[in-house]
Amino acid sequence: MQKKSCVAVILALVFSLGLALSAHAEPIVVKFSHVVAENTPKGKMANKFRDLVAEQMGDKVVVEVYPNSQLFNDNAVLEALLLGDVQLAAPALSKFQKYTDVLQLYDLPFLFKDMEAVECFQQGPFGKKMLKSMMDKGVLGLGYLHNGLKQLSANSPLRVPADAAGKKFRIMTSDVLAAQFEAVDAIPLKKPFSEVFTLLQTKAIDGQENTWSNIYSKKFYEVQPYITESNHGLLDYLVVTSAEFWNGLPEDVAAGLESALAEALEYGNAESFALSEEQKQMIIDSGRTEIIELTPEERALWVEAMKPVWDEFAPAIGQDNIDAAVACNK
Template identity: 90%
Template sequence: MQKKTCVAVILALVFSIGLALSAHAKPIVVKFSHVVAENTPKGKMANKFRDLVAERMGDKVVVEVYPNSQLFNDDGVLQALLLGDVQLAAPALSKFQKYTDVLQIYDLPFLFKDMEAVECFQQGPQGMKMLQSMSNKGILGLGYLHNGMKQLSSSSPLRVPEDAAGKKFRIMTSDVLAAQFEAVNAIPLKKPFSEVFTLLQTKAIDGQENTWSNIYSQKFYEVQPYITESNHGLLDYLVVTSVEFWSGLPEDVATELEDTLADALAYGNEESYNLSQQQKQMIIDSGRSEIIELTDEERAKWVEAMKPVWDQFADEIGQENIDAAVACN
């Protein structure tokens, strides 16, 4: 009886120690790396996700946010994701060309009339299917985040396509964006986002394309005397993780993170619209840049000059995807 009692006591101790250890198990750490400032839609969304996870999941999961390219720039973060150095990233959609062709659709010039059309396409069957388009390369899309429509800034006024001829424009790593500027006889240069301000300030480039919030938060308007309100393209992001990390999470944790991210993205997309309007006005109020509003005739010339880019990439992107995007307009 004494032996049985002794064994029972030992088992009870082992069980209680196990409970104590599990109660103090290390949290799952999720490093979220991005390249923009915290006062942008992406920055606000990332911080909102961090705070919601802390509120809802306690010590089970800890999200660490690294803005402003503190860890990696957009060109290096996807490799870091695959190596497990970070667990979440939100590069611009243009950055995924190395991993899939279909996401190039978001770089086609003048494809989407407005952000409502973008939302229609992204939440539709083609847009949702694209979240899985890189899973065979180890990358999983979790959701889209809006930044907004892109404008053109330059050291000289841009009213018609001929005004861009011979000028150097910074672009993201995207063959579609290169073709877009080549269509108006401009010179596209693929450069990291973190270098754009210095390139503009030193006049190593003549201009760039970006949303109102990025133009404001990165102070591009301070070194670019002209901004053309072209709304010619889209700058959105894709929140991604690695298939290896996500599939290794307990099912309940993955589900809760996915639901929390959806709420953070909804918040970020609302902030995107509000910030875009506010920061456009702040740029106007600064008096540092002249905002050029295109007439219908001038805009039509840009559309006509850049429209051939659609046909150039239709085979890679899929004509059915382009047609679905146009239908959303």
């Protein structure tokens, strides 16, 4: 009887050990939700990250990428992140308004001269400090991803600010972007990215602002007869995670994910400029829309009309942050 009891104990221990090993072998699943197509800079970066993690971390971590708002749009994904329904997201910088004021800097019109200035600021001390600006809300920034500078599209030509008066423009959820369009007497409407094509197609709105790659990949150019090459604002993304999730990872896993993400972001940012130029040319070649190039005098009118928005939001953003951004315009 005693012998049987010992055997039973040993079998129980072996069974428990097997369960523990089995549980340990379960991979950590990282769901990465985003709203754009896979052929955009963000889509390519997310897939690159997934592949790098598979190559470098084996069975420890599995990254699942959900593009095109398959799981959540950008207005819902941050709440989903904090609830643990997804582990990574890359919303546009405009989407963080209710979590921090400082990231509103990136929506200020005509703040950055070009993408080199953007890179200068983001990789400098002020830009890096912003990554942790939402820690008190449980959101941790892991890195910036470029999409590029925004253009204006509309049902009628936009050459001077007066041309925008009275027209309805879709914007992201951002008070700065609302103020930007109100500065030229236009009507800003906060709508999800996934609805923009239909809103344009049905003429429920008159226009929108976006980068060349988004205008091309979402076929906005097919339902917008005019695109003004304004380069008036920035559309970049912030890859974020839940601080609780990230801090709960084993150190080696967190380090591996951080390394893979840094490589994926470098790849995505390198792709961004080339893709933007390539898809701009594809839009031109399609013949579906007219590209309007502003003269220096016309551009100056837009700058003059929109620049007061800087002063309006400086108290919330911090004048020191704005000054640091301006200093990057070499």
